[in-house]
Amino acid sequence: MEMLRFATAGSVDDGKSTLIGRLLLDSKQIFEDQLEAVEKTSREKGFDYTNLALLTDGLRSEREQGITIDVAYRYFATPKRKFIIADTPGHVQYTRNMVTGASTADLALVLIDARKGILEQSRRHAVIASLLRVSHLVLCVNKMDLVDWEEDVFNSICEEFSEFAAKLDIPDLTFIPISALNGDNVTTHSDHMPWYGGPTLLYHLEHLYIASDRNLIDPRFPVQYVIRPMSNEHHDYRGYAGQVSGGTFRPGDEVMVLPSGMTTTIAGIDSFDGPVSEAVPPMSVTIRLTDNLDVSRGDMICRPRNASVATQDVDAMICWFTERPLSERTTYGIKHTTNNARCQVRHLAYRLDINTLSRDESATELNMNEIGRVQLRVTAPLFVDEYRRNRMTGSFILIDEGTNETVGAGMIIGTDA
Amino acid sequence: MKAVQVPHLDALEAESIHIFREVAAEFERPVMLFSGGKDSIVMLRLAEKAFYPARIPFPVMHVDTGHNFDEVIDYRDRRVAELGVNLVIASVQAAIDSGRVVEETGPRSSRNKLQTVALLDGISDGKYDAAFGGGRRDEEKARAKERIYSFRDEFGQWDPKNQRPELWNLYNGRHKRGEHIRVFPISNWTELDIWQYIEREEIEIPSIYYAHRRPVIKRDGMLLAITPFLTLLPDEVPEEMLVRFRTVGDATCTGAVESPASNPAEVIIEVAAARITERGATRADDRISEAGMEDRKREGYF
Ligand SMILES: Nc1nc2c(ncn2[C@@H]2O[C@H](COP(=O)(O)OP(=O)(O)OP(=O)(O)O)[C@@H](O)[C@H]2O)c(=O)[nH]1
Ligand SMILES: [Mg+2]
Numbered sequence: 001m002e003m004l005r006f007a008t009a010g011s012v013d014d015g016k017s018t019l020i021g022r023l024l025l026d027s028k029q030i031f032e033d034q035l036e037a038v039e040k041t042s043r044e045k046g047f048d049y050t051n052l053a054l055l056t057d058g059l060r061s062e063r064e065q066g067i068t069i070d071v072a073y074r075y076f077a078t079p080k081r082k083f084i085i086a087d088t089p090g091h092v093q094y095t096r097n098m099v100t101g102a103s104t105a106d107l108a109l110v111l112i113d114a115r116k117g118i119l120e121q122s123r124r125h126a127v128i129a130s131l132l133r134v135s136h137l138v139l140c141v142n143k144m145d146l147v148d149w150e151e152d153v154f155n156s157i158c159e160e161f162s163e164f165a166a167k168l169d170i171p172d173l174t175f176i177p178i179s180a181l182n183g184d185n186v187t188t189h190s191d192h193m194p195w196y197g198g199p200t201l202l203y204h205l206e207h208l209y210i211a212s213d214r215n216l217i218d219p220r221f222p223v224q225y226v227i228r229p230m231s232n233e234h235h236d237y238r239g240y241a242g243q244v245s246g247g248t249f250r251p252g253d254e255v256m257v258l259p260s261g262m263t264t265t266i267a268g269i270d271s272f273d274g275p276v277s278e279a280v281p282p283m284s285v286t287i288r289l290t291d292n293l294d295v296s297r298g299d300m301i302c303r304p305r306n307a308s309v310a311t312q313d314v315d316a317m318i319c320w321f322t323e324r325p326l327s328e329r330t331t332y333g334i335k336h337t338t339n340n341a342r343c344q345v346r347h348l349a350y351r352l353d354i355n356t357l358s359r360d361e362s363a364t365e366l367n368m369n370e371i372g373r374v375q376l377r378v379t380a381p382l383f384v385d386e387y388r389r390n391r392m393t394g395s396f397i398l399i400d401e402g403t404n405e406t407v408g409a410g411m412i413i414g415t416d417a
Numbered sequence: 418m419k420a421v422q423v424p425h426l427d428a429l430e431a432e433s434i435h436i437f438r439e440v441a442a443e444f445e446r447p448v449m450l451f452s453g454g455k456d457s458i459v460m461l462r463l464a465e466k467a468f469y470p471a472r473i474p475f476p477v478m479h480v481d482t483g484h485n486f487d488e489v490i491d492y493r494d495r496r497v498a499e500l501g502v503n504l505v506i507a508s509v510q511a512a513i514d515s516g517r518v519v520e521e522t523g524p525r526s527s528r529n530k531l532q533t534v535a536l537l538d539g540i541s542d543g544k545y546d547a548a549f550g551g552g553r554r555d556e557e558k559a560r561a562k563e564r565i566y567s568f569r570d571e572f573g574q575w576d577p578k579n580q581r582p583e584l585w586n587l588y589n590g591r592h593k594r595g596e597h598i599r600v601f602p603i604s605n606w607t608e609l610d611i612w613q614y615i616e617r618e619e620i621e622i623p624s625i626y627y628a629h630r631r632p633v634i635k636r637d638g639m640l641l642a643i644t645p646f647l648t649l650l651p652d653e654v655p656e657e658m659l660v661r662f663r664t665v666g667d668a669t670c671t672g673a674v675e676s677p678a679s680n681p682a683e684v685i686i687e688v689a690a691a692r693i694t695e696r697g698a699t700r701a702d703d704r705i706s707e708a709g710m711e712d713r714k715r716e717g718y719f
Contacts, residue, residue: 003425031694058558059577060711069578072561073554075607082425084605096582100564103584225438229471237470243435243586272466282423284434284467297442321582335587338442397587404591406581 001077004210005084007101009129010111011121012090015142017068019111019180019201020087021052026187027202029076030055049181056087069094071101080206092121095128095369096321099409102129103395106210107136109201114147114177118160124354126161127371130168131317131411133388135211137165138174138204145179149192167357171211176201214281215390219247219255220308221301222337222383222393227286239270239286240295245337245392246385247306249279249287257293258300258310258383264291281392298339300383300393308383308393314343314376315414316387317352318366322400322407325365326374332407333399334378337392342379342401349373373413387411426614429606430463435586436565436602437467440547441474443590444598447547448505448540450719451477451497453489454665455622456551458496459611460603462620464549465500476503478543480536480719482528482667483510484646488623489665507539523648527670533718537573540597547590547598550719555607556695559711565604571595573717599719608663608695609688616681628661628679639672663695 008016021038024030038054041063045051056072057063068089076083086101102108108129112122129137139161147153154177165173176185177196184190187202199207224242249255249266256263267288269276279285287301295301300308320326326345334343351363351372359373366372387394398408423431440447449464451457464473479493497504509531512518517538518531540548554561564580566588581589590598603611615622632655633640634647641647643655646669660673661684678684710718 001425003428032692033694056558056561058561058711061578070562070580072558073605074561075555075605077609097580100582100584104586224435225442225468227468227471231471234470239470241438241467243431270469272469280423282428282431282435284431284438286469333591335589338439340443391585395585395587397582397584397589399589399591404589404593406583406589409582409584 001082002210003082003084004107004205005086005105006107006109006205007086007098007105007134008088008109008111009098009102009125010090011113011116011119012067014090014111014113014122015180016090016109016111017053017056017087018051019109019140019142019178019186020074020085021055022180022183022186023202024055024074024076025052026183027076027078052180067091070097078202078206083205090121092124092369095124098125099128099132099319099321102132102134103409105134106213107138107205107208108134109138109140111140111142112157112161114141114143114153114157117157118164120355123164124369126165126170127168127352127354127357128319130170131319131371133169133213133391135213136172136174136208137170138176138201140201141175141177142180144177144184144193145182149190151193151195154196172208174198174204176204213391215246216280217247218306218385218390219249219253219303220245220385220390220393221249221287222339223295223297223299223301224338225297226295238292239288240301241284241286242338243284244279244281246281246390247303250277251275254304255289255301256304256307257289257295258302258308259381260293260299262291262293263304264289264293266290298337300337302383308385310381310383312378312381314378314382314384314396314410314412316374316376316396316410316412318372318374318398319409320366320368320370320372320407321409322405323368324400324407325367326372326408327365331401333401334376334396335399336382336384336396339380339382341382343376343398345374346377347375349375384412386413426610426617429603429610430466430614432586432605433460433463433602434467436588436600437464437549439588440549440590440600441468444547446543446545447475447549447600448543448545449473449475449477449549450536450551451479451493451504452551452665453479453493453623454551455611455615455626456553456603458620458622459606459614460549460551461496461500462618463602473500473502476505476543478505478507478539478548480507480532480539481509482532483508484528484644484667484669486623486625486642486644486665488625492623505539505543507535509535511535512538528667529670530713532667533573533713533716536719537717540573545597546592547600549600549602551603552601552719553606553608553611554604557710559714563601563604563714565601566590567599567601568592569597569599569717573597575714575717577711577715609685612681612685612688616685623665625662625665627684628659628677630657630659631673632657633660633673640674641669641672644669
């Protein structure tokens, strides 16, 4: 069955968790004991109605504060598709958790409170989704019940958002007016908004054509682990285990290994279930090579005429997650594919203004939750592609070497500084 | 080229295998928690696949409450021998005998809380820096919040309000001496996925997961098996019923469900139609309070 991964996004209290609760409830995915627990808590707290957000806001502090703090993952299936949902927090302080949830999503559901319109946080999340190259974006104008189901309100929000989105890279944009609280246009059409002729949210999620983020063109295989059984039966066995990150690999293919640049052919592709005749993303397999080359974790198997760029200079967009700002000349740990190295921030080219999308070139630091473009110098070559071509070989994380925290997410733009 | 869709079980399997290999490559002393339950059995199969044709390059650890089902222990020992992996036992009984912990008494007593002590002792005794667990995010609302690499401080504590961002498939396993990472390779699997995989891969699991007749009592809306470890309340009378287990844990707090399902295909039909969660139906330990699981996890529970 086809699987769609989607993440919620938008400002605090726009109704993201309520929407997920509603979607799960109305598609009969909530178990009796779960619903009972939520009804009981709602009664105890003196709410007028069952707070469906409690279905995903599972942490004690989230329930106490009535906000989402960290991503909740939920799973559901309809006869059409299987879904993995990441319900993310809207609060600006937890932007890093929204990025966590969105980084693996095919689709972002951006919620807007119809009364409030588009807020800075709505823009930030839309920008992040587009930087992460989440291919589909659905703008849900929520709480339509609080604006008398007015078509004009919906239209003017759509118009304003379209204008903003035109400056972003969003291949597929859809607008749906909803009430998460009451379920209007979530799984069934709303009687309150006869002027809306489009699909319900669930119908849209079930039927949209999923633009795959897999690159099936450029063969890339980051070596993850070398398998040497050290047993009598497999005495001379040496296999390179990893997950295919791009293109297709077949036995007999001529391949090149970076950084050595040596070429050889694929002797065989192995798996527990037998030989593999064709390996594509995201399969985890083991490749054997014909010649005995020196290959280890962090190396990249690709093709002689289609290879990643081996470089120590990386030009990238960065989302910054931590209170200590990113500044020039600071050194961080970097993890890219299966490589760990260190890098220094050589230059901060600009900071992105989330509201206007203009570039502030006078910026000298990136503060928490800010986005900017940097040039990095890495201690050893990485084997990279542009993020827009390949999510897996074009992304990296930055790590604070003192605290071991993950402090930034990077998306590679260019490979020459 | 046609963009062939990857069937969802294959996508889940590939993700899990990637996680196993990543940990084996980056950590010095990983260990895998293995209870003999269906999730850890699937996890063990995935580990076997990840390193094939080599052996699994880390030991497995059973946190043993002493309240076991014989079928599960037999299975555990057989499987471990087949795979040639080392089995480490972190024993709750040993912790009780040494006076490190005091056991609750009475009919509703449970060794659940003591498991955390045995687990943390086991991890620090073995100097393990990573421990694979079979937790799934669909099991429970606190688990739904957990990362695939879940950082634990020197006391084994989880801080749910301050988790590391986790992007793409780039996992950050860095830690200081004494800290460790809990790794959940099957985070994204659901109960149904597990059963579909067991069926597809023809994985053998302990017989108590399938329908069988056994004497049980009804307590707090659950069916508890009569075992030497269970103390009956005055008015409780055992009754023989056709049951199976949906989860397998400590025998005193794992409930059975009435079921005629005798093979994976029948279980799949049952699971797909279930109206109560797996833990809600079968785990007394989860009923402690609304935040029972979160509180136990903060202290270092699985
Ligand atoms: N009237 C009305 N209220 C709604 C609607 N959707 C959500 N709400 C209410 O808005 C409040 C916030 O909802 P949540 O679902 O917690 O918002 P959220 O976007 O998940 O918030 P964060 O996760 O903290 O960013 C709750 O009180 C909801 O009951 C709606 O369609 N109509
Ligand atoms: Mg929320």
